[in-house]
Amino acid sequence: MSPESRRAFLKRLKYLWAPVILGSGTAYGYGSLVERHRIVVERHNLKLSLGPKAPRQIRAVALSDFHYDPLHEAEYVEECVRQTNALQPDVIFLTGDYITDYNDRMEELAELLGKLNAPGGVFACLGNHDYRDNANVVARALRKNNIDLLTNQHTRVHGRGGELIVAGLESVWGGLPNWSRAATGIKEDERAIVLMHEPDYATTVCRDPRASFQISGHTHGGQICLPGLGALRRPLWGKLYEAGFFDLRKMKLYVSRGLGTIHVHMRLFCPPEIACFDLMNRDRSV
Numbered sequence: 167m168s169p170e171s172r173r174a175f176l177k178r179l180k181y182l183w184a185p186v187i188l189g190s191g192t193a194y195g196y197g198s199l200v201e202r203h204r205i206v207v208e209r210h211n212l213k214l215s216l217g218p219k220a221p222r223q224i225r226a227v228a229l230s231d232f233h234y235d236p237l238h239e240a241e242y243v244e245e246c247v248r249q250t251n252a253l254q255p256d257v258i259f260l261t262g263d264y265i266t267d268y269n270d271r272m273e274e275l276a277e278l279l280g281k282l283n284a285p286g287g288v289f290a291c292l293g294n295h296d297y298r299d300n301a302n303v304v305a306r307a308l309r310k311n312n313i314d315l316l317t318n319q320h321t322r323v324h325g326r327g328g329e330l331i332v333a334g335l336e337s338v339w340g341g342l343p344n345w346s347r348a349a350t351g352i353k354e355d356e357r358a359i360v361l362m363h364e365p366d367y368a369t370t371v372c373r374d375p376r377a378s379f380q381i382s383g384h385t386h387g388g389q390i391c392l393p394g395l396g397a398l399r400r401p402l403w404g405k406l407y408e409a410g411f412f413d414l415r416k417m418k419l420y421v422s423r424g425l426g427t428i429h430v431h432m433r434l435f436c437p438p439e440i441a442c443f444d445l446m447n448r449d450r451s452v
C-alpha cells in the first residue's frame with residue numbers, strides 16, 4: 167500500500183469509528199436494559215415415552231440459570247415466578263446455576279422460588295456455579311423452600327392419573343454425576359425425565375433407554391448472539407448443544423436459554439426463556 171492510499175484508508179477509518187461506537191453503545195443499551203428482561207415463554211407440544219404408568223398428558227415448565235448474584239434482581243425473579251405460575255403447570259423443573267459466585271443471598275432467592283406453584287411439586291438439580299461457594303448452602307436453601315433437589319437420585323411424582331419419574335444429576339463441571347445411582351430402582355419398561363445442568367452430558371445419559379427426556383440449561387443459548395454467526399462463546403460442557411431440541415438415540419434433549427446472565431449483563435438475539443412443555447405420553451393410550 168502506497169503512503170497516499172494508506173493515508174486515505176486511515177482517513178476513511180476515522181469516520182467509521184463514530185458509527186461503530188454509537189452502534190455498540192446502542193446494542194449494549196438495548197441488550198442490558200431491554201432484551202435481558204424480555205422473557206419469552208417457549209411453548210412446546212411433545213410426544214414421548216414416559217412409561218406405561220406415567221400420566222397420559224402432563225404440563226411441565228422449566229426454568230434455568232438465574233445467576234442471582236451479583237445483581238440480585240428480586241423483582242425480575244418475581245416476574246419469572248408470576249409468569250410460570252400463570253401457565254398452571256403440573257410440575258416445575260429448575261436446572262441449576264441459582265448463583266454465580268456467592269451464595270450470601272441464596273436464602274432470598276430460594277424464598278422467591280418457593281412461591282413457584284405446581285400440584286406435582288418443584289424439582290431441581292444444581293449447576294456448576296452452585297458449587298463455587300458452598301453447594302450445601304444452596305441445597306439447604308432450596309430444600310427449606312419445598313424445592314425437591316435431586317442429586318444423583320430420582321423420585322416418583324403422583325398426579326394426573328399416573329406416576330411420573332423425575333431424576334436429577336449433579337453437575338459434571340462442579341460435582342460428580344452418577345446416572346447408574348440416579349437410575350437405581352427404575353424398571354426396564356419405565357422412563358424418566360432427567361434434570362442435568364450441562365447439556366453435553368446427554369451423550370452419556372442417552373445410552374440408557376430409561377432416560378427419555380433430558381432438560382438442561384448452562385449455555386444461556388449463547389447469551390450474546392450475532393445473526394448468522396450464533397453464540398459468541400460456548401462454555402465447557404455446552405459446546406455440542408446450544409439451545410432448543412436435539413435427538414440423541416431414543417432420548418430427547420432440550421437446552422433452555424435460561425433467565426439470567428453472567429460476565430456481561432446483556433442479551434442480544436437471545437432473550438431469556440421460560441420453557442413450557444405439554445407432554446403426551448406415547449406409552450399410554452387411555
Ligand SMILES: [Fe+2]
Nearest residue numbers: 231263384385
Ligand atoms: Fe449459567
